[in-house]
Amino acid sequence: MSIYNECMLCPRKCCVDRSKSMGFCRQSDNLRIARADLHFWEEPCISGKNGSGTVFFSGCTLKCCFCQNYEVSQENKGYYISAVELADIFLELQHKGAHNINLVSPTPHVPKIIEALDIARPRLIIPVVYNCGGYENVDTIKMLDGYVNVYLPDMKYFNDEYALKYSGTKNYFSEAIASLKEMVRQVGKPQFDDKGIIKKGVIVRHLVLPTLRKDSIAVINELAKSFKSDEILLSIMSQYVPMHKSFEFKELSRRVSTFEYNSVLDEASKFGFNGFSQEREAADKSYIPEFSGRKEYG
Numbered sequence: 001m002s003i004y005n006e007c008m009l010c011p012r013k014c015c016v017d018r019s020k021s022m023g024f025c026r027q028s029d030n031l032r033i034a035r036a037d038l039h040f041w042e043e044p045c046i047s048g049k050n051g052s053g054t055v056f057f058s059g060c061t062l063k064c065c066f067c068q069n070y071e072v073s074q075e076n077k078g079y080y081i082s083a084v085e086l087a088d089i090f091l092e093l094q095h096k097g098a099h100n101i102n103l104v105s106p107t108p109h110v111p112k113i114i115e116a117l118d119i120a121r122p123r124l125i126i127p128v129v130y131n132c133g134g135y136e137n138v139d140t141i142k143m144l145d146g147y148v149n150v151y152l153p154d155m156k157y158f159n160d161e162y163a164l165k166y167s168g169t170k171n172y173f174s175e176a177i178a179s180l181k182e183m184v185r186q187v188g189k190p191q192f193d194d195k196g197i198i199k200k201g202v203i204v205r206h207l208v209l210p211t212l213r214k215d216s217i218a219v220i221n222e223l224a225k226s227f228k229s230d231e232i233l234l235s236i237m238s239q240y241v242p243m244h245k246s247f248e249f250k251e252l253s254r255r256v257s258t259f260e261y262n263s264v265l266d267e268a269s270k271f272g273f274n275g276f277s278q279e280r281e282a283a284d285k286s287y288i289p290e291f292s293g294r295k296e297y298g
């Protein structure tokens with residue numbers, strides 16, 4: 001029996017047989033991707049000069065009303081490929097000069113991704129980045145031990161009320177912090193090569209949302225309770241733009257103010273965290289889905 005026959009890959013634990021039906025993420029037991037290419041707008045230590053070898057997987061375990069990528073994550077845009085084809089994509093991206101393999105929204109596809117990594121591994125020498133929404137099952141993260149070098153999870157909310165309202169998720173924070181601890185246990189403190197590209201470590205992303213400044217500050221405080229300031233990097237993002245279903249919520253129908261954003265940065269600095277911030281002009285639709293203007297802070 002395969003893991004897909006009673007899927008519990010994420011905390012939703014749908015327990016569906018994905019060879020016959022689909023759970024919340026709307027994925028069968030076949031690999032499905034929307035795009036694979038070099039990507040230049042991640043954090044500088046991920047994109048570097050050559051770009052990050054990014055593979056966007058279809059489906060998501062969250063349903064964020066403000067998702068920039070909703071056609072892929074929620075409307076299932078994409079095409080089916082085999083694990084052998086995915087391994088070929090990894091090696092082709094490496095051949096193009098990618099600094100790493102960047103797996104975006106990979107959670108529903110972890111068993112087949114591991115299969116592809118096993119095929120590619122004898123020739124794959126660049127780091128593997130697991131770029132996820134943070135709502136992870138610790139057991140699934142344990143499956144990735146030895147396969148992933150860099151974890152890049154979101155930490156979206158502290159208050160579960162917001163997680164339910166804006167991302168359709170009941171127990172976001174407790175699941176996210178538990179899986180984050182496992183990620184840090186696996187890969188340890190951030191390490192970089194001589195070009196400043198991250199070789200291993202955890203970068204926690206937090207998107208500041210309008211009117212949720214206090215929740216952002218609570219997220220930073222909770223991270224400070226769980227991790228020493230040199231154990232993780234923080235990437236604090238200002239790029240929020242109302243889109244998709246966010247207009248259903250009046251409080252999310254504007255951009256983040258400079259005061260809101262700077263107060264979250266100040267909180268991160270207060271605890272001595274290092275990481276990345278974004279220029280305010282990144283909150284412009286024309287930049288989506290790329291990150292722009294990232295700079296280091298701390």
Ligand code: SF4
Binds near residue numbers: 013016024025061107
């Ligand atoms: S990966 Fe998909 S099917 Fe599996 S538990 Fe999560 S949402 Fe449900």
